[in-house]
Amino acid sequence: MAAVGGRESPKPPDPPGEAPKPAFLKALEAVVAAGKRGLLGPAALAAAAKVPELSPRHSRSGSEEGNNPEGSQEGPGPGSLKVERKKKKKQFKAAMAMYVKGSQKEIWICGNSVVLASEKRAENNLHGLQLGIPVSKAYVYWHGRFAMKWEDLLLVLNYLYHKRCSPSILIIHLGEDDLLSNDNLSLLMSMKNDLDILRKAFPDTVIILSSLLPICSSKTLEKSEHVEKVVKDINTRMADYCNKIKVHFMSHSSITSDKTHLFSPNFSTLSDAGANLFIADVQAVLRFYKLFA
Template sequence: MRKKLRVVCWSKYEARLFSAAFSIAFFGALRVGEMVVEDHRDGRSWGLFLQDVQLSPTELRITVRHSKTDQRGPAPVRVWMVGHSIVHWAGVAARQVGVGPGLGLPPHVQLSWLSRRGMRWSELLPRIRSQLLREGPPSAIVIQLGENDLVAMDCFSLRAAIWTDLGTLRAMVPSTKLFWSQLLQRCVWRGSRCPVAIERARKRINFAAKRRIEELGGEVISHPAILFKMPSFFRDDGVHLSASGNEAWLGAVVAKLRSWLGL
């Protein structure tokens, strides 16, 4: 079969791709459904992804996500946490307080923290595309992004960009559950001459994003406890969340994920 690939395939890449697939399927005794990626309406993805195949000098280790002959365990649920410093420091806090990067969720729920401190809204789609090439579509994406753009962009432009990009994201991952984590208040808006105007823009964008995400079948994660009037929820810089602020943010995210998962 491998020799015939040189004749029937369009390119050397395609021949090598199928050759690798045939070899893995044969020596791993895999069924087609255990190897070929298939997305389901509930957001689960079955099949082999790049991270499921680990190669070392002595062995090739393959993780089978779903098997016809083993239905006892739940299928893996992969969740991407995407955003700026709020996501970064929340991940750090989760490790420090002992719940771990999985936030205490069941083992079959796998969280990936895709954050960059200072991340802007324009970086969202390129970051998602890059991750899709490595892992394939996740079961869910939690987005905490946009606060860093409130001062640099006018409200109308940012709102339009978020509205358009969320639609593009839905087209990229049609079976993935989308969660919009609402833009947070801050005690200090760096670079702003009128914090009151920034707060008005934040509310307008949250309102528009809520409409858009629900229109696309997603859900909103609200943070009513994180208020600029509660300085204990913020660090001394008035921007980043304190330990209690991180706890409140993580609590809201975990509660929404548990509700979605039916836990």
């Protein structure tokens, strides 16, 4: 299948209706219950033990599908033929759902204004929102939010998980809107804890953490030189941690604060030129996982 480009983007496949993963949902609810999103301390662990297992979403039973699975009450007339057609149609849909569940991959790109700017740019580029990846191999799903903070990540992913099928690859770009001028230890702790939760919740998913960029919407970090220093320190620490827990760390070495044309005038997000480089880095990582034709 040819890659889809330009403004046209393929419609996403219908989620196959997987059962929720109790471990992941319990972890999220525990974090919220403890009042410390991303920090699984004793309170959160205790809350996790109290959260009941969630029941899988079951498909309709045979008795619901026609209320007469054996057709013993139906004669050979049009009524029985109609019931049989409906039964076969539902069986076909179920078989297709299983096919999609087993073969269709999804790539989620989730994050803040950097993801928004890159999505907008990708929509107008040659390869489109699919980034040149054939839909037959994977569907690329963008989910960017303006000024999204790291503490929102687990709740957003929890929401997406209920709306879509589990991702084969999850790309996360967050953190710039959480930066402080003096102490970012809390952000580092949240990033490490939440990535650890996701690593355990999605054992079959490739998790990619995108490095922070020297952008900032906060007035406390107006000087680009200071922003770059803070960002570099966090990126170094997170690259080491990602290596330990087997999370792919995606760096953006070509996007630096001295190249002002790569950013918006107030350095709050990427310009079109900067988004082009960000997209190129994403494509390079996805190419490593052999998702291109």
